[in-house]
Amino acid sequence: MPRSFPRVVRLSVALAATAIALIALAPVGSEAHATTTSESRNISLSLLAPTVTPASTVALSELVQVLNDMAARSPVTLTAAVETLVAASGASVGVTLIELGGSEPLVWSFNGSGVFTAASTYKLVALMMEAQNIAAGRTNANGLVCFEDTDYEAGWYDDYESGACFTRNELARRAGLLSDNTAGHMLVRDVGGANAVNAWAASLGAKKSIFFTDNTTSSDDLAVLWAAEASGSLGGQAAQSWLYPFLTSTKTESGIPAGVGGQSAVVHKTGTLDEVDNDAALVVSGPNGPYTLTVMTDGLGEDSAWQLIASISQTVWSFEGARAK
DSSP: OOOOHHHHHHHHHHHHHHHHHHHHHHHHBBBBEEEEEESOOOEEEEEEOOOOHHHHHHHHHHHEEEEEEHHHHHHHHHHHHHHHHHHTTOEEEEEEEEEESSSSSSSSESSSSSOEEOHHHHHHHHHHHHHHHHHHHHHOOOOOOEGGGGOOOOOOOOOOOOOOOEEEEHHHHHHHSOOOHHHHHHHHHTTHHHHHHHHHHHTOOOOOOOOTTOOOOOOHHHHHHHHHHHTTTTTHHHHHHHHHGGGSSOOOOOOOOHTTTTTSOOOEEEEETEEEEEEEEEETBBBBEEEEEEEEEESHHHHHHHHHHHHHHHHHHHHHHHHHH
């Protein structure tokens, strides 16, 4: 977890910088005196101090603005803001941000290595693998995957029965847009099963995750997978053009997309189970370029969790705006 410095330290730094600027900008000639007293002697100190002039007032105002801008761009500020939101919620939370644009891309996390229940975010991994296979020509988007009894889990559809077959396009639509469970299971089986999914994810850096079986992951791991996909490493534009429509304008848009407020397309996969609510997203057009944002929560559930995720998303969007200046 990134260190957060007490407010008094940040304030002291700002005050010190302002004081130094006042001295540097002041005309020479005015003095201020400070005296300390000990049992044996008096010590007198003299410092050059500013005479307030219009020029120094303007310069100080400009300096304060620069300092404020620097603070707004600092990861310490983002950490403090997220810490405040999380503390108020009482939930366990993991957040990871990976910038994919800007002059100095940032990787930042808050409890990013913490392990959470993945819920339906495992479907994101299966969909990314499917997209890569389709882009490489190993499988066909219109090819059929047939239902097996072991695939079944209650969800959105009641047309799963012995002998029923579905195109990969249809399964991706169901698993991505509606988070249908049986479709997710069929996609995992189609890409090689749980072991293949976890080996693939680990090869990309998602080493804390055990998707589908134990079904656990971290915000760091999901962000790493999104960064690999968004960079074009997992099939490039061909994979993205197939995958992204299945993860845009989904049935649950009240988390990261709500925090962005319609200012960018958000490609994402949510996961919900009991008091667990997660959102793993690519924000396509952030103020400072695209970025991945993943938020894991445990201990809230339903509206409270989505409001927290949306607030974190809004905070990150504002932070990205400050970094773009």
